[in-house]
Amino acid sequence: MRAAVFKGVGQPLVVETIDDPAPGPHQLLLKVHHCGVCGSDLHMTEAHSIQPLPAGSVMGHEFSGEILGVGTALKGKFREGQRVAGFPYIQCGVCDACRRGDLTFGACTGAVGIGLGQHHGAYAELVTIGGNGAHLLPDIVSFEEGALVEPLAVGLHAVDMAKMERGATVLVVGAGPVGLAVMLWARFLGARHVIVSEMAENRRATAARFGATDAIDPKKPLTPQVEAIAGKGPDIIFECVGAPGLLNAVMMEAPRGAKIVVAGVCQQMDQILPLIGIVKELTLQFVLGYRPADFDYVIEMIAKDRVEVAHMITDKIALDDLPAAFEALRKPTTQCKVMVGF
DSSP, X not given: OEEEEOOOTTSOOEEEEOOOOOOOTTEEEEEEEEEEOOHHXXXXXXXXXXXXXXXXXOOOOEEEEEEEEEOGGGBTXXXXXXXXEEOSEEOOSSSHHHHTTOOOTTTOTTOEEBTTTSBOOSSBSEEXXXXXXXXXXXXXXXXXXXXXXXXXXXXXXXXXXXXOOTTOEEEEEOOSHHHHHHHHHHHHTTOSEEEEEOSOHHHHHHHHHTTOOEEEXXXXXXXXXXXXXXXXXXXXXXXXXXXXXXXXXXXXXXXXXXXXXXXXXXXXXXXXOHHHHHHHTOEEXXXXXXXXXXXXXXXXXXXXXXXOOGGGEEEEEEGGGHHHHHHHTTSOSSOSEEEEEO
């Protein structure tokens, strides 16, 4: 099969032919139809990453595809031709979490992440996934929408973990794909104000289509701007960027008693001043990934036309275009979600 292969830090991806994968007894073989490019992929290929990617890896964990092969233990449960969104996480099946049926991302101690350096991902024509990671797509849900399920589930899980009350005032820092997904679900689930702080004008415009009620200037103090809009400071601040120093800056900006949900992935050592959190009695909630139920909910809401998500995609490219598009994302301009089609 053809795949975009990581060769090493400072080198572009290379599209080349590698061996086709074969599904294990509890796995499915998918023909990849679409795969999104995630900011985490960029971070893993940088020299300062604390999660360095091994040379020879194939990334890609936001994908949809069609079942081409069914493992022996899954015969009768799946059939060739079924359309799925892939949960990029293969459980070990024997740890305590697996035995109690907990399929939450990060719960299994022996899990293998798809496209994260342990198992070849979907920057390729073919990919294998675990049988319990195949979320069937109704015919009304396109393959492009199916590949958006993963980043949308990230945002849904973040909002769920925030324990947001209806009528809340929410501030979202960063309007990349994760920030957009957070805005969508925060508004969908009852926030009165969903206010975005974002430098890029095009992303502020996209944020309005994903539920943002207002946009503020990130170069000015944030809480006074929120107060001018909502009559109060933010109840919840979602940090959706992951840049070093940003969490501490958000803590400095937060009003007393606020909750900060850390959805941005910072892969460098960072510092905060705990005294700020103590004096303000702030709550920090770190979040990771999603649960299978989040995938199912996202798919159901798309199928029922309760949410419109396709406009997250700003760039549609072929596999051969991926190396150049990947490098361009290191200094993004108008890109939001780059989608590879096969």
